Amino acid sequence: MEFSDHARLRAAQRCLSDRDVELVRAHGRTIRRTGVIFCFLGRRDVPAGVGPNDRLARLAGTVLLISPQGELITAYRNHAAWRKICKKPKRRGADSEARRRGRRPAPVALVA
Secondary structure, eight states, rough: EOHHHHHHHHHHHHTTOOHHHHHHHHHHHEEEEEEEEEEEEEEGGGGTTOOTTTTTTTTTTEEEEEETSEEEEEEEEEEHHHHHHHOOOOOHHHHHHHHTTTTTOOOOOOOO
């Protein structure tokens, strides 16, 4: 997997090796939201026979943001991230841009 410069920096700050990223990608849940792919490894995604000191158990709560081209954008840890990710809009369009800036979206004119 390709890493962006930002992702390489963040992975190093969070002590995530290339192997760790591949483990999260292989065992984690994947969902597409706001034009990117989120890959989340939760506690439930860790196989039952894995001990608490195992590398995979240590990665629980890790989130990867992957571009549609397959490049890793960033990586972070948040055990409650799955709930927030699922609430994000599926696409990022004009309406979501306007809401993000605190404005109402423009009304749509109906043509008869």
